[in-house]
Amino acid sequence: MARILIVGGSGFIGRHIAGRLQDRGHYVVASSRLEVDLARDGELQLRNKLASFDVVVNCAGLVRDDGANSMAAVHAEGASNLFRACLAAGVTRLIHLSALGVESDGETLYQRSKAVAEEQLASLDPDGARLDWRILRPSLVVGRGGASTRWLLAAAVLPFLPSFGGDAWRFQPVHISDLADVAARISEGTPSPRRLDVVGPEPMTTDTLLTLLREWLGLRPARFFRVPYRLFLLAASIGGRVSTGPLNREVVKLLSRGNVADSAPITAALGRPPRPIRDALALEPAYEADRQAARLFFLPPVLRWSLGLLWIATGLLSFGLYPLEKSYALLAEIGVHGQLADAALYGGATVDLVLGVLLLLRWHPTLVGGAQLATMLAFTIIATRLPPDYWLHPFAPLLKNLPIAAAIFVMIALES
Incomplete structure (x- = not known):
């Protein structure tokens, strides 16, 4: 049994990884921002908080700047402090949640700030001799309770479905159960690349995903209407200012560039192929509460x-x-x-x-x-x-x- 700390453990991904690790018999502490705040805590404070843990899983992240909790503070500076604190505290293994499509010269601050953390971790201990580190880079994560999934479900219940980007917007969504499984396996030492792209088995468009989600909700098929990119970007910019949801200018730009990768490495790390989204959703059927929540989302x-x-x-x-x-x-x-x-x-x-x-x-x-x-x-x-x-x-x-x-x-x- 390992002692595992999940930073950002109160979030969607953190909660699922915590549940999977607890089910496998580990002692897990899923910390919220109140206990571990990467934007607030310095390296010394973090080292003291990590002292009793064998494994650290960093799920902390933002999709928008939130006052003092900016993406630069959390993704770059805070994550770098966490990595150094892990080394100083004698943590044996670190799993860092990044994102597919992260680039140091990326178009969005989200990509660039995440890239700083990846580069910093790789430079601190290139071969993992002192800290056995892994970087998980998921594509869009689908699952009940996820912020992105809630938004997509709200779009899927509309009388006419919005079509974004057409075939140009291809991404490879992965179900939260597969992400939680691979994070738990790697926490236990399952071999994997230092950087692992966590993707589903097949690329798809937003039209395909909305169709699958509408089918999961038990609703009849609906027609699509095309939303021009500039109009969608404007709506996302406004939404990013007046709401706290996942739809904002950064996310739209990230999705519009495509988000696909080879699924062979994740298959090897899981010991099986990742589940198709339709099959994964079928394992947790939708109920009337899901349909009602989707209909109320924009209200x-x-x-x-x-x-x-x-x-x-x-x-x-x-x-x-x-x-x-x-x-x-x-x-x-x-x-x-x-x-x-x-x-x-x-x-x-x-x-x-x-x-x-x-x-x-x-x-x-x-x-x-x-x-x-x-x-x-x-x-x-x-x-x-x-x-x-x-x-x-x-x-x-x-x-x-x-x-x-x-x-x-x-x-x-x-x-x-």
Whole structure:
């Protein structure tokens, strides 16, 4: 039994590798960023954290810059610190997760930052005499729970399927079970090349993969519509700014260059051929929850933005876009006059604006949603003093608070 530390063990790939190693009888610690943070921890701190482990598996990685946790900090500098710490701590074996298509002169920062780590590891101990290292370079990894897979499933449930790149975008997706298997085998000393391309048995296009995923979900075939590359790149650029998902400009550029490799080395390391994606998916059938999750995938940002814009519009209207005399007349109907009316009008407008902006910025959506519910409840209680017309009017100006409150509860649940 080996003592194994998985850096980035709370992520999709890390969790699967941890489960596979535990099933094989090893003592495994799957660390999150709270325990081991490559962007924060220096070489000395890392060495102390690695001191009791025989094997280290580095699954830490980003698909976008995230404040202090930039790709350069995590993929290059942080990974290099980890490699030196492994040598200093006496770790016997290191497995580093990189990516297929990594190049030092690559078009994307993702490729270049990953390449720095690969080069650094190879230069520290070229023949693995002091540290038996391996670099795994997976293509697109497919499996339930993966960020990329969730995005692809969301595309696969659309009435018409988007076609990206045509035959030019060929990649060789591998199922997460095969990646976890090969990582576990190499952790135990199974011979393999220093750099191993982890790919599925056959290249395919995004059209083929979306068709397979739609079939896995149990849905009828659908027609494709072509998405021009520039439009897709623009959508990815916007998505990269307003969401935390895997679709961004870096990922699109990486996929557009192709992502294929010979499957013979991974076959040798696994002791069998990698499973075709259709067969691997069949081993974990889809359920209604998978279909529902796919259908809801694009809705959280839509709901959050619509609620945020509604609150901003309410604040702007109260500041004077709606005639002030009518606002004061409404306040007068509940007995609020003079300076108290000013405070109520402009104070409420300010609160609405702030809550709307915070929601658009995705600043603690659960907390902001709770504050919105509280302000709605307070307004509704105050509104009980209004004439019955405000409740019984065909446009239901106050009764509409009920579906809005329900929408906020749904937003809180989806964003939690």
